[in-house]
Amino acid sequence: MTLSLNEVEALAKKAARGAGYSWGMAEEAGRATRWLCAHDVDGVLALAHLLKQLDGIEFTDFSPIIGEIWCARGAHLCPISAGATMSDRAGVLRDHPVHMQAVLQPMLLGAFAGQVAMHLGEVVTVTWNQTVLATDGHTLSVTGETHQPLANAAISVGGRMGQCQVGKTRADPDTTGLEILNRFAHRTYAPATEESRLKGAGAGIADND
Amino acid sequence: MSNATHIPRRDPAVVMRLKRLGSLHQCRLSFMRILTRRMAGEGWTFDRPVFDIDENGVGRAVYTASGPDRTYSLVAFAHDLPAAKRSDRVIAEAWDTTFTLFDGVPDEDALRRLEQNVPLQEAGRVSESELSLSRANRSVRLWNHVVDALAAGRQPDVEAIRQVGYLMRTTAVYGSGKFGAADRDRIAQRPEMHVPFQAEMLSVYLTRTFVRDLVQHMANAKGGATAARLEPAIARQLGIGNSTGLGMAPYIVNHPVLFNNWIMVREEALARVRSVQTADRSQVAAFFSVLARAGTLVDRWQSEHPVQIGKLADLRRDLASLNRYLKDFSFDAPYPWDRLMTWASNSLSEEGQEFLASLSLEPYGHLVDGLATCMADDTPSVFRIDGQMAIAQARALVQDAFGWALELDWSAPQHCAHAWYVSEEKLEPRLGERFKEPVAPYEQPLAPARDAALAYRDMADWDDDATLAEFLLRHPEHRHTLRRAQMNRTAPYGEIRDNTISADILPIDMLRAKLSFFGATHFDPRSDRWVRICMYAGAPYPDELTGENADLWVYPASEA
Numbered sequence: 001m002t003l004s005l006n007e008v009e010a011l012a013k014k015a016a017r018g019a020g021y022s023w024g025m026a027e028e029a030g031r032a033t034r035w036l037c038a039h040d041v042d043g044v045l046a047l048a049h050l051l052k053q054l055d056g057i058e059f060t061d062f063s064p065i066i067g068e069i070w071c072a073r074g075a076h077l078c079p080i081s082a083g084a085t086m087s088d089r090a091g092v093l094r095d096h097p098v099h100m101q102a103v104l105q106p107m108l109l110g111a112f113a114g115q116v117a118m119h120l121g122e123v124v125t126v127t128w129n130q131t132v133l134a135t136d137g138h139t140l141s142v143t144g145e146t147h148q149p150l151a152n153a154a155i156s157v158g159g160r161m162g163q164c165q166v167g168k169t170r171a172d173p174d175t176t177g178l179e180i181l182n183r184f185a186h187r188t189y190a191p192a193t194e195e196s197r198l199k200g201a202g203a204g205i206a207d208n209d
Numbered sequence: 210m211s212n213a214t215h216i217p218r219r220d221p222a223v224v225m226r227l228k229r230l231g232s233l234h235q236c237r238l239s240f241m242r243i244l245t246r247r248m249a250g251e252g253w254t255f256d257r258p259v260f261d262i263d264e265n266g267v268g269r270a271v272y273t274a275s276g277p278d279r280t281y282s283l284v285a286f287a288h289d290l291p292a293a294k295r296s297d298r299v300i301a302e303a304w305d306t307t308f309t310l311f312d313g314v315p316d317e318d319a320l321r322r323l324e325q326n327v328p329l330q331e332a333g334r335v336s337e338s339e340l341s342l343s344r345a346n347r348s349v350r351l352w353n354h355v356v357d358a359l360a361a362g363r364q365p366d367v368e369a370i371r372q373v374g375y376l377m378r379t380t381a382v383y384g385s386g387k388f389g390a391a392d393r394d395r396i397a398q399r400p401e402m403h404v405p406f407q408a409e410m411l412s413v414y415l416t417r418t419f420v421r422d423l424v425q426h427m428a429n430a431k432g433g434a435t436a437a438r439l440e441p442a443i444a445r446q447l448g449i450g451n452s453t454g455l456g457m458a459p460y461i462v463n464h465p466v467l468f469n470n471w472i473m474v475r476e477e478a479l480a481r482v483r484s485v486q487t488a489d490r491s492q493v494a495a496f497f498s499v500l501a502r503a504g505t506l507v508d509r510w511q512s513e514h515p516v517q518i519g520k521l522a523d524l525r526r527d528l529a530s531l532n533r534y535l536k537d538f539s540f541d542a543p544y545p546w547d548r549l550m551t552w553a554s555n556s557l558s559e560e561g562q563e564f565l566a567s568l569s570l571e572p573y574g575h576l577v578d579g580l581a582t583c584m585a586d587d588t589p590s591v592f593r594i595d596g597q598m599a600i601a602q603a604r605a606l607v608q609d610a611f612g613w614a615l616e617l618d619w620s621a622p623q624h625c626a627h628a629w630y631v632s633e634e635k636l637e638p639r640l641g642e643r644f645k646e647p648v649a650p651y652e653q654p655l656a657p658a659r660d661a662a663l664a665y666r667d668m669a670d671w672d673d674d675a676t677l678a679e680f681l682l683r684h685p686e687h688r689h690t691l692r693r694a695q696m697n698r699t700a701p702y703g704e705i706r707d708n709t710i711s712a713d714i715l716p717i718d719m720l721r722a723k724l725s726f727f728g729a730t731h732f733d734p735r736s737d738r739w740v741r742i743c744m745y746a747g748a749p750y751p752d753e754l755t756g757e758n759a760d761l762w763v764y765p766a767s768e769a
Contacts, residue, residue, distance in 0.1 A: 001334060005394070006386025023654040024681075024688020031592060059685060066682070081685070088596025088678035115593050169395055170337055190641070190651040192634035 002170040003178075009034040011181050012047055016080065018187035019051040020059065028084040032111035037171035039140040041107060042147075045177035049149065050105040051184050054078060064100070071101040076150065079103050083112030086155060090116040093124070097156035103128070106153045107146050110135065113155055125159030128152060132162070139164040214484035216547050218476040221610075225472070227707040231718025232520065232559035235763060236567035237574060238475055239728030240406045242760055243581045244414065245748060247401060249759030251277055255415075255751035257422070258314070264430040265289050266423065269324065272415040273314060274751070276401050281340070281408070282311040283415035284320065286328050287423060295346050297380045297452035297739075299637050304330070304344035306377065306423075310412040312338050312391065330381075331635065334389040340396060340408040341384045345377040345416060348450060352376050355424050359439060360432030370446050371509055374731055374743040377420045378450025382409045397585065404581050405467065406727060417449045417745050441753070446765075448746030451729065454739040455638050458719040459629065462655050465696050465703030467586040471726050472702035474584050475566075478577040482569050483547035485576075492572035493540045499571045500535075502764035503564070504528060506730060509765070514734040516715065520560050527561025571761075591696050594688070596678025598695070600671045603680070606694040607668075610704045611661035617708070619659045626712035629655040640716060640738060654689050656710040664690045730763065 003011075013030030017023060029047060036043030053076070054062055061074030063081040070082055082100055086093070086109075093116060103109065109126050110133045117124040118137030126133040128151035131144030141162035223229070235242070247253075254275045262268035272283040286307045294303045307328045315323065319338065326333030330344055351365075351373040358365040384406070386392040396402040421444050429436045461468045488496075507528060512518055534552060542548070546569050553562045570577045608615070617624055628643045630651040641648035654660065664687040671680055681688050697703055708714065716738040724732070729742035747762045749755070 002337070002389070004337070004386030004389060004392045006392050007389070022686045022688055024690070024692060025685050027592075027689060027692070063682065063685070084594075084688070085596075085678065085682055088594050088681060090593075091597055118590060119593055169392065186633075188631060188651060189633040189636065190630045190639075190648050192632050193646070 002172045005034050005038055005169065005171060008037050008044060008171045008173070011178075011185055012044065014185035014188050015047065015051060015181035016184070018184035019055060021080070022059075025080060025084060028112075029080045031115075032080060032083065032108050035111040035114055036107065037173065038168055039110075039165040040168050041110070041140070041142070041165065042173050042177065043108065043111070044171065044173035044181060046105045046107045046147065048177035048180035050079065050108065052180060053104055053149075062104075069099045069101050075102065077101065077103045079105050079108035079112075083109050087112045087115045087119075090119045093155065093157050094120065097154050100153045100155070102150060103153050104150055106148055106151050107133075109133075109153060109155065110140060114140065120157065122157050123159050123161060124155065124157055126153060126155050128154070132159075134159045134161045136161060139167070141165065214477075214480045216480050216483040216544075218473070218480045221701045221704075222706055224476060225702055225704060225706040227705060227715070227718040229559045229563065230705065230722035231715065232563045233722055233725035234564050234567040235725055235728040235730060236475065236478075237570045237577050237760070238478060238581060238584070239726060239763075240404060240410050241414070241728035241745060241748075242763065243404050244407055244410045245754065245759045245762070246578070248274070248276070249754050249756050251401075253754075255418075259320075260422065260426075262287055262423065262426055266427050266430075269320065270419055270422070271315065271320070272419060274411060274415060279312075279399065279401070280314055281411060282314050283412055283419065284309050284311050284315055284323050284327065285416070285419045286324060288328060290346075292349070295349070297346065297378065299381060299454060299456060300635050301380065302332070304380070305346045306419075307344045308341075308412060308416055309335055309339045309343070309390075310341040310408055310415075312340055312396070331388060336389055337391045337395065339390045341382055341412045342388055342390055343379050343382040343409075343412055343416070345379045345420070345449070347377050348373050348375060352424065355439070356428045356431060359425065359428030359437045362432065362435045362437045364437060364440055364443060367443060367446070370443060372511070373450075374446075374746055375448045375450035376424055377416075378452050378741065379413060379416065380452050381456070382412060382451075384409045397587075403585050405471070405585055410727065413449050413451075413744055414748070415751075417447070417748070418750050420449065421447065421750065441750075445747060445749065445753075448730075448743040448748075451724075451742050451744055452735075452739065453720050453724065453742065455640060455716055457723055458716045458738075459638050459653065459655050461719055461723050462657060462705065462709065464586065465693055466588060466591060466700045469700030469703035470584050470586060473700075474580045476702065478570050478573075478580055479550070479566050481576045482573050483544065483550055485546055485573070486543050488540050488545050488572075493545075495572040496568065499568055499761065499764050500532075502761075502766065503568055505765045506763070507564075510731050512733045514736075516717070516737070517732065517734050520558075523558040524560040524564060527557040527564065530556060531561065531565060574760075588699075591699065592692070594677065594681070594692050595695060596676055596681065598677045599673060600668055600675045600677065600680060601673035603677050603691060603694060604665060604668050606697055607661050607665045607690075610694065610697050610706070611658050611665070613706065614658035614662050614708070615665050617662065619662055623712040624708060625656070625659060625710050627710040627714055629653040629710070640714075643710075656708070657690065657693060657704055658706075658708050659710060660687075660690045661694070663687070664694075728763065
């Protein structure tokens with residue numbers, strides 16, 4: 001069963017919110033997951049692993065401290081928080097590369113690199129271990145392993161696009177990732193009560209006439 | 210959008226109040242009218258390749274609509290629904306009829322796949338070949354009357370048809386990637402689908418034809434050879450009802466750029482017409498013609514809801530005032546439409562002002578209709594936050610849209626009495642009582658004014674020159690709000706300038722704002738949070754559609 005990209009984005013956003021991200025950061029997670037799926041990378045699984053790894057940890061412990069090397073106060077850096085922060089400061093990437101230490105699921109950085117590339121109108125490259133991602137915002141090329149739980153990553157302006165990923169209009173994510181995101185998303189739903197059933201949705205005058 | 214006007218668009222502070230948004234009326238730029246104009250203009254053709262319905266009204270049908278480049282098909286399934294299961298609520302699990310709009314013409318395999326999924330609605334799955342998913346229930350009172358009358362060889366009572374307005378009402382029309390359907394991106398660049406909600410409007414247009422055919426089929430099954438054929442003039446009065454609940458209200462908050470484009474286009478259209486220096490006689494005559502016909506529309510508009518009863522009284526009083534004023538009004542003096550609107554803003558309620566605003570566009574299709582292409586949201590890049598922006602500028606943006614909200618005591622119960630949340634059951638958006646129900650932890654970001662005030666407060670201590678990026682690193686909880694604030698730079702009509710969680714919020718105002726752009730009429734609230742409307746009443750059926758009747762069908766023939 002394939003999902004529309006709209007469904008992927010909505011689910012990812014809800015899941016991130018359910019995991020404790022602010023709404024604005026959850027929106028970033030939704031966009032990033034959609035973007036990866038649209039470039040034939042299973043963003044759902046990457047986000048699912050991330051949310052599991054960070055569940056119960058305070059946001060301030062995994063968001064970046066900006067320095068020569070971006071790192072987290074806690075053990076690991078969150079790619080959504082670090083990626084969004086990088087996108088906010090897209091201009092500085094022109095001056096120097098950004099190095100990040102101990103980033104979870106670094107593949108998710110690819111989506112933010114895409115956002116920056118689109119804004120700057122230049123190719124942006126993300127590297128970790130032997131993996132190289134390059135994107136101009138519209139397309140993405142990947143050499144090496146996409147699913148990496150943890151790595152030090154470098155993001156820089158410039159680089160050459162390799163063989164582009166096939167653009168997708170549907171997502172076909174691993175069901176494990178979907179199940180995990182659905183579990184996190186469920187935390188955003190208020191348990192139904194009889195009162196909410198009747199009043200919350202505004203049942204009023206008869207609806208069967 | 211060019212700006213060949215000297216009269217500016219109205220101030221967002223005036224336009225974006227809920228009371229006014231809850232008083233909007235359909236106009237030339239309504240999505241239904243844009244669609245019927247296009248279909249007539251391009252000579253679309255229509256067919257019914259499948260109508261396989263048994264004498265109990267169970268089966269399937271396919272209706273096709275073919276434009277210059279593509280064909281779309283409404284696939285309809287008719288069911289035998291026990292009366293006890295019939296409900297307009299989203300929590301319903303069965304319906305009289307279920308539909309999908311198929312991209313192309315479905316073959317037998319596709320029909321079989323759809324037959325296993327479409328009747329289940331939210332519990333089923335559709336695919337990228339489907340552009341919408343919807344369902345409709347009978348209006349029991351009118352359906353039985355029409356079937357019985359036709360079966361007995363008589364025409365149904367016209368008054369009964371006017372009272373209800375439709376044989377079936379849709380209770381949800383899902384599009385844009387919902388339940389597996391195609392994403393908006395897939396069709397957005399097609400000329401016939403670029404204007405918002407064209408797939409949904411087409412699906413409802415064809416649904417209306419199916420319903421007409423189905424009621425005839427049932428009457429024939431019941432009455433046999435002596436059954437009467439529904440007279441086309443009576444059939445034309447039948448619209449499709451729609452019952453809309455809270456689910457739609459968050460939409461206009463969640464899509465600030467899109468909603469801005471709808472409002473801004475209508476405001477631009479109004480500014481262009483107000484800037485017309487000299488109205489020629491044919492334009493004035495066209496205005497008086499639709500004014501008389503719109504009067505009939507208002508006369509027939511009924512509601513049992515106290516709020517709408519009051520608004521209808523206002524509108525009728527306004528209409529009388531307008532007609533009196535027009536008796537001595539000189540269309541020969543310069544800028545007649547601007548003078549009229551200025552008079553209206555001082556003399557009429559919001560209902561009357563917006564009614565006149567919509568009508569004044571009617572004679573000016575050449576100034577107005579082209580704006581339809583500006584109603585879509587084609588700007589995904591506005592999602593990215595410009596973190597280099599200085600805090601002083603971010604504060605100014607918040608001040609601009611929400612200045613009125615910054616001094617409000619947002620902890621006072623009357624200002625935050627409600628909280629929007631999503632229920633576990635059917636994932637339906639609901640509005641809860643913050644201080645009476647345990648819903649606050651589940652609150653959705655649907656109180657932009659309160660959230661803007663909170664962000665503004667937290668920005669107060671920051672240096673003017675500090676960047677938004679620094680602020681957001683410290684305050685990720687304001688990321689959503691400041692993204693919106695930046696959107697407001699290019700989308701000045703994107704924010705509702707009222708409190709969406711106050712004790713006296715009327716969600717029906719938000720519903721009406723959206724539905725008016727669809728082109729809905731006969732707003733009939735059934736509570737403060739759901740509303741019934743009518744769509745396509747008066748419209749020509751596909752076999753009747755011509756350039757002459759494709760546009761003004763919304764106005765009934767005058768009874769004068």
